[in-house]
Amino acid sequence: MKAVVVLTVLASLVAAPAPAYASRAPLTLEVLSSRPDQVTGGDALIRVRGGDGARVRVLRGGEDVTAAFKRTGNGLTGLVTGLAVGENTITATARRHRTTLELRNHPIEGPVFSGPHQYPFLCKTERSGLGPPVVDNQDGQGMRVVGGWSRDCFAPTVTDRLYRSTDGAYKPMPAQGRPADLATTTTLDGRTVDFVVRRERGVINRFLYSIALLEDGWNGRAIYRFDGGVGIGHDQGTLGSSALDPYGLGKGYAILHSSGTRTSVHYNLILGGETALMVKERFVEQHGLPLYTVGVGGSGGAIQQYIYGQNHGDRVIDAAIPQYSYPDMVTQTIHVGDCELLERYMDHNPRWARWDDRTALIGMNASDTVANPYTGRPGSDECVNGWRGLTPLTMNPLWTSDNDPEWERMDPPGVKDTVQWTHWDDVRNVYGVDERGYARSTWDNVGVQYGLRALADGTITPEEFLDLNARVGSWKEAADMVREGCPFVPSACPADFDPWSARNASLSGDPAPRRAGGPEAIRNVRRSGLVFGGDIDIPVIDWRHYLEERLDMHNAHQSFASRKRMLDHDGRAGNQVIWFTDARPDGPAFDQTPEALRVIDEWMANIRKYPARGVVGNKPPQAVDRCFATDGTEIAAGPHVWDGILDRRTPGPCTQRFPLYGTSRTVAGGPIEGGVYKCRLQPVERALAKGLYGTWRPTPDERARLKQIFPTGVCDY
Secondary structure: OOOOOOOOOOOOOOOOOOOOEOOOOOOEEEEOOOOHHHEEOOOEEEEEEOOOOOEOEEEEOOEEOHHHEEEEOOEEEEEEOOOOOEEEEEEEEEOOEEEEEEEEEEOOOOOOOOOOOOOOOEOOOOOOOOOOOOOOOOOOOOEEEOOEEEOOOOOOOEEEEEEEEOOOOEEEOOOOOOOOOEOEEEOOOOOEEEOEEEEEEEEEOOEEEEEEEEOOOOOOOEEEEOEOOOOOOOEOOOOOHHHHOHHHHHOOOEEEEEHHHEOOOOOOHHHHHHHHHHHHHHHHHHHOOOOOEEEEEEOHHHHHHHHHHHHHOOOOOOEEEEEOOOOOOOOHHHHHHHHHHHHHHHHOOHHHOOHHHHHHHHOOOEEEEEEOOOOOOEEEEHHHHHHOOHHHHHHOOOOOOOOOHHHHHOEOOOHHHHOOOOHHHHOHHHHOEOOOOOEOOOOOOOOOOOOHHHHHOOOOOHHHHHHHHHHOOEEOOHHHOOOOOEOOOHHHOOOOEOOOOHHHEEOOOOOOOOOOOOHHHHHHHHOOOOOOOOOOOOOEEEEEEEOHHHOOOOOOOHHHHHHHHHHHHHOOOOOEEEEEEEOOOOOOOOOOHHHHHHHHHHHHHHHHHOHHHOOHHHOOOOOOOEEEOOOOOEEEEOOOOOOOOOOOOOOOHHHHHOOOOOOHHHHOOOOOOOOOOOOOEEOHHHHHHOOOOOOOOOOHHHHHHHHHHOOOOEEOO
16 A cells, blocks of 8 residues: 655744745745645745745745745745635755646635536525625526625625633634633643634535644644535535544544535535535644544544545645545445335345345345334334435426425525535536437446345345336436425325335336436546555554434444455555444443544554555554443453354454344345446356356256346356
8 A cells, every 4th residue: 555644843923033044955836735736815824944944035926025934843834825826836946956846726616626616506604603695696607695696605704702601602702801611621631621623614526624633731632523414515514523523633633624515505516525625724724734634523524534545645634534435425325226126125035024034135134123204113224214215305397395495595596496406416527418408317227136135135025026127117317307395305104105216216116127228428427536455554543323213314333344345456555443332221321432532543643654564564452443332341352253144254253243234236146345336247148157056057048038027147156
């Protein structure tokens, strides 16, 4: 794996005044706050080193900006402002030495590399306490919101001071005096200080951002808090409560956060990564380089850490604590898109009245005793409890139930009806657009043999296997979909009950047709950076509560799906450790995140001290695979606790304690790592010759039926 380059010096912007003398070495220029070609907002933190001890002069274009530079431990550091949009040249001279650095500056509203801005776009600066968006009427293309026209939802930066009270609330800090209920906190480095927070909020890349840290207790480290959820874009979003993470702030970490890195706002992680880079850039410009930045966040917040760690190396985060993780979101759509199809089939077939049996088809856990949120009676599965409604949310351009009521206040009226409300359209810059004007989709189930492993192990009969695959069907194309019924459109309830979205499924015919994903969309997404391919080299502690018995959507095998992708990438995954904490029987009771932060801190300290050892060579003793009891006490730790999952060894102690489930596609013969958008097809005869169906030896009629259901062949995973 490529080595992680750790920047070890905390830049001080309050040192002796410039100009200054540089060290006796060749003159160099570097940007500390971003890549030289990805500068944003008209400013950049620049470092000058070398110059044989001569007096250094720095120019922006032809203008002397030397006064912005101060001496630091590693040369001269200065925030160069006034950069024009586009190309800029920074020049440093020292006697006979001269060097230049080319910068490309982008507007603070972006984009840098994410592609054209999305419109319409709902502004929420006023709701978030930043006032109405700045008026910006460009040829009438904007959207009129409360406060005027705005295309990019910009609002001036606001800085305030908060304190944490002894009852756990944040309150405005008075300009004078010390509140009687002001709490104190002890930072990571052992200082006890007043819990007073200085916070900056504003708009970067059209999204709200927050940078918060103790006024008198920053420990030199930063946490980027990423949030989860599922959103379809066209929305500025709001800041989450994690922006004022009390544990992180209390320990002295700076907390970075943005509505653009909350997947409840959108799932365009090309745009999200761009936003994270810009927020990090702003932080470095204001506070200097941190010792390190660690990502923390669950579900979609975990996905972002894997994706941004892959796409941007250590430029956003130097270490990651993904919680309740998946490798990425876009490959989850593959098996999640099966849920409603399989549930409709089972709900209309008495064979599947016993809920425990349904794991045989969906792969995920099922229970006869867990309450069903749609019937109110015992009996449910993860497709229902965790994923119901995600298929129409992802695929149906007429989906509206999740839209913000504030859209109704937009001018002109009906602007939300101009949006195609699908995940594919939210990321149309990646997926592309078809000849009918709809974003291309990757979803495909051609050749997928639902229930194959259940057939092979004797759980279902050949007749049941053939019936299932003949009737399961597929999804219509976006242009052919209609509005959803109950429960997704409350006004349609109770008469128009359609929790399977059957009106938007292709179910007629014998056999019912399968759907082919767009080859162009699949090619585009695979090379886009939205799919986690396993190329991540930073320290990773992947932690989750074990929630399988609650039928929670955060299924536990996903941590190992990420590990398998890392192993597939380069044969190594030593920089990732997997921790499970039990949540049985009453739900989560212990948070392992503080321990993970302590281990990351030791890990990063080792890397700073022994950089040549790399990430894996610097792992502290506790940076190993582990599992914990409900109260957080360790059950087992070490390199073999998860044996039996990705290998054929005897199951380890954690493997035995925490059973894993799969997906509809692993039941169909797919791999644990998932990610197979479109399977390679093989003739039915070849599949039979391979013994794919266990002990089943089809009769001539059954063989003919199998070929009728799969005329182009079956999946060869």
